[in-house]
Amino acid sequence: MKPSTATNPENGLSQILRLVLQELNLFYSRDVNGVCLLYDLLHSPWLQALLKVYDCLQEFKEKKLVPATTHAQTLSCEVVGILHETPKSPEIQELRQILQDPHFKALLSAHDTVAQKDFEPLLPPLPDNIPESEEAMRIVCLVKNQQPLGATIKRHEMTGDILVARVIHGGLAERSGLLCAGDKLVEVNGVSVEGLEPEQVIHILAMSRGTIMFKVVPVSAPPVNSQKMVYVRAMIEYWPQEDPTIPCMDAGLPFQKGDILQIVDQNDALWWQARKIADLGTCAGLIPSNHLLKRKQREFWWSQPYQPHAHLKPTISISMEEEDDMKIDEKCVEADEETFESEELSEDKEEFVGSGQKFFIAGFRRSMRLCRRKSHLGQLRAAEVCKAGGCLSALAAPYEEVVRYQRRPSDKNRLIVLVGPSGVGVNELRRQLIELNPNHFQSAVPHTTRSKKSYEMDGREYHYVSKETFESLVYSHRMLEYGEYKGHLYGTSVDAVQTVLDEGKICVMDLEPQGIQVARTQELKPYVIFIKPSNMSCMKQSRKNAKIITDYFVDMKFKDEDLQEMEDLAQKMETQFGQFFDHVIVNDNLQDACAQLLSAVQKAQEEPQWVPATWVPPDTES
Numbered sequence: 001m002k003p004s005t006a007t008n009p010e011n012g013l014s015q016i017l018r019l020v021l022q023e024l025n026l027f028y029s030r031d032v033n034g035v036c037l038l039y040d041l042l043h044s045p046w047l048q049a050l051l052k053v054y055d056c057l058q059e060f061k062e063k064k065l066v067p068a069t070t071h072a073q074t075l076s077c078e079v080v081g082i083l084h085e086t087p088k089s090p091e092i093q094e095l096r097q098i099l100q101d102p103h104f105k106a107l108l109s110a111h112d113t114v115a116q117k118d119f120e121p122l123l124p125p126l127p128d129n130i131p132e133s134e135e136a137m138r139i140v141c142l143v144k145n146q147q148p149l150g151a152t153i154k155r156h157e158m159t160g161d162i163l164v165a166r167v168i169h170g171g172l173a174e175r176s177g178l179l180c181a182g183d184k185l186v187e188v189n190g191v192s193v194e195g196l197e198p199e200q201v202i203h204i205l206a207m208s209r210g211t212i213m214f215k216v217v218p219v220s221a222p223p224v225n226s227q228k229m230v231y232v233r234a235m236i237e238y239w240p241q242e243d244p245t246i247p248c249m250d251a252g253l254p255f256q257k258g259d260i261l262q263i264v265d266q267n268d269a270l271w272w273q274a275r276k277i278a279d280l281g282t283c284a285g286l287i288p289s290n291h292l293l294k295r296k297q298r299e300f301w302w303s304q305p306y307q308p309h310a311h312l313k314p315t316i317s318i319s320m321e322e323e324d325d326m327k328i329d330e331k332c333v334e335a336d337e338e339t340f341e342s343e344e345l346s347e348d349k350e351e352f353v354g355s356g357q358k359f360f361i362a363g364f365r366r367s368m369r370l371c372r373r374k375s376h377l378g379q380l381r382a383a384e385v386c387k388a389g390g391c392l393s394a395l396a397a398p399y400e401e402v403v404r405y406q407r408r409p410s411d412k413n414r415l416i417v418l419v420g421p422s423g424v425g426v427n428e429l430r431r432q433l434i435e436l437n438p439n440h441f442q443s444a445v446p447h448t449t450r451s452k453k454s455y456e457m458d459g460r461e462y463h464y465v466s467k468e469t470f471e472s473l474v475y476s477h478r479m480l481e482y483g484e485y486k487g488h489l490y491g492t493s494v495d496a497v498q499t500v501l502d503e504g505k506i507c508v509m510d511l512e513p514q515g516i517q518v519a520r521t522q523e524l525k526p527y528v529i530f531i532k533p534s535n536m537s538c539m540k541q542s543r544k545n546a547k548i549i550t551d552y553f554v555d556m557k558f559k560d561e562d563l564q565e566m567e568d569l570a571q572k573m574e575t576q577f578g579q580f581f582d583h584v585i586v587n588d589n590l591q592d593a594c595a596q597l598l599s600a601v602q603k604a605q606e607e608p609q610w611v612p613a614t615w616v617p618p619d620t621e622s
């Protein structure tokens with residue numbers, strides 16, 4: 001049977017559902033696996049109701065609504081006339097009152113307008129004697145309220161005309177739809193702008209209150225923004241107030257490393273319009289385009305490679321002045337180009353915290369970071385990081401396209417990477433997290449070239465490999481990080497992480513920030529959490545009884561210099577690598593920090609997150 005849907009609700013989807021239910025009933029009585037669930041679902045009252053609504057809507061869509069009359073108003077007048085002549089009764093009296101009620105008349109008038117499709121305003125005919133050369137003018141009235149007009153002006157270099165340079169997305173001018181980039185201003189509030197400087201026009205605007213009237217000659221071909229909305233992660237920071245090249249400083253959008261920006265307009269090759277996702281309701285602001293930033297980076301690279309660029313440097317933002325009226329966009333420039341674990345510091349000490357416990361937890365070990373610090377391969381490693389993950393030089397992409405990614409239950413868990421200055425508590429937090437649920441959280445088993453000890457097991461404490469094997473892993477970019485200690489190599493491989501992820505567990509590892517780039521791959525989709533020290537006085541208090549591992553001592557108390565060094569290093573890490581941090585946890589109170597870590601790790605797996613667009617096939621974006 002092939003029932004037709006739509007026109008008759010009896011033959012519609014609810015009818016099909018009834019038939020399916022009858023069929024399922026047979027299986028239900030035979031107790032076929034899964035049928036009960038499906039039966040109950042299809043039988044649920046909400047689904048039945050929803051399908052009925054669907055059928056009604058389908059039926060309604062088929063019907064063509066035709067007005068009974070296009071002159072209800074006239075008909076109503078005629079009825080009132082007839083009622084005049086009929087004997088009076090309370091009902092007739094009431095009907096006359098209703099028909100003569102102004103609201104009812106207005107309703108009938110609106111009905112007739114719709115029925116007659118009489119929507120167009122009647123414009124007076126154009127005079128016959130308009131000269132051919134006459135420019136079509138547009139009168140634009142905008143009511144100025146507290147918000148900026150959201151447009152910038154500039155003077156045409158050749159003609160001296162005052163032109164609308166750009167219309168800012170979300171601003172008053174853009175929302176009115178009446179002003180376009182390229183429109184020529186002729187008058188503002190009745191004052192001709194001919195021969196005026198842009199500043200003088202701005203002054204007229206600043207003086208205006210209430211409604212502002214513009215007389216403009218519309219641009220012949222208004223720009224069309226056909227690009228799709230793009231989201232990017234800022235890999236640099238930008239302060240418009242410190243950028244002398246920005247066409248209009250007040251229209252600039254300051255942003256920090258890691259901010260997610262919605263690019264709303266890329267029409268200008270040099271200056272894009274963007275909003276921060278935290279402020280999507282606001283007016284867009286100007287940001288340098290990818291092309292312009294790369295050009296600046298190249299210039300900076302050649303001029304002063306070791307100095308932070310003047311306006312791309314990590315300084316405190318100067319608060320932006322409230323933007324008021326139109327702004328001058330004088331500096332419009334033309335697009336002129338193409339566009340380890342320490343090797344057992346005390347080998348006889350109990351090495352693995354978890355070794356005596358019910359679960360053996362690989363990776364519960366002393367700080368690997370001391371090993372890294374002492375590594376003779378440090379320099380080589382840095383070079384490898386550059387090669388493997390894209391060099392972290394000044395020439396790296398200033399914006400990274402991102403998409404919203406929601407991990408599906410069938411997807412592997414995301415790798416959790418903990419980053420922080422030495423001594424801040426990265427290992428402690430990792431250890432505590434794994435202890436909470438060792439079946440769910442796990443470290444990757446590292447590789448080493450040192451020989452196995454009697455109590456060790458290959459693949460449990462370490463993967464014991466030859467120097468050649470280790471080096472081949474390094475050169476094939478399968479090592480997330482590695483270092484050398486006492487002549488032996490240690491490192492964590494991508495495959496070791498994958499093994500944990502393949503088991504459906506969450507792999508938690510600590511990395512030096514230079515290693516983040518290597519881990520940032522589609523296969524691992526790392527979620528990077530920065531563990532940050534709190535301020536000195538809090539740290540002095542909370543680390544009173546804590547022990548630190550130094551190059552020379554195990555379990556030494558924290559000194560003020562250690563805490564200061566930790567703070568300084570944290571600052572440097574944030575400045576240099578902040579763009580890669582998905583989450584920041586201040587490790588003051590250990591219990592609080594651990595709770596925050598647990599919640600962040602869960603969010604990373606369960607809630608939508610911004611990730612590089614290259615990690616997600618287009619059809620799986622959330």
Ligand SMILES: Nc1ncnc2c1ncn2[C@@H]1O[C@H](COP(=O)(O)OP(=O)(O)OP(=O)(O)O)[C@@H](O)[C@H]1O
Nearest residue numbers: 367369422423424425426427428542546547588590
């Ligand atoms: N919030 C905290 N309050 C008190 N003590 C803490 C806190 N966090 C960590 N500690 C202690 O500080 C010491 C150093 O912590 P941990 O070894 O985890 O540091 P780390 O960041 O891994 O650095 P490294 O790799 O150099 O050892 C440990 O004794 C740890 O127990």
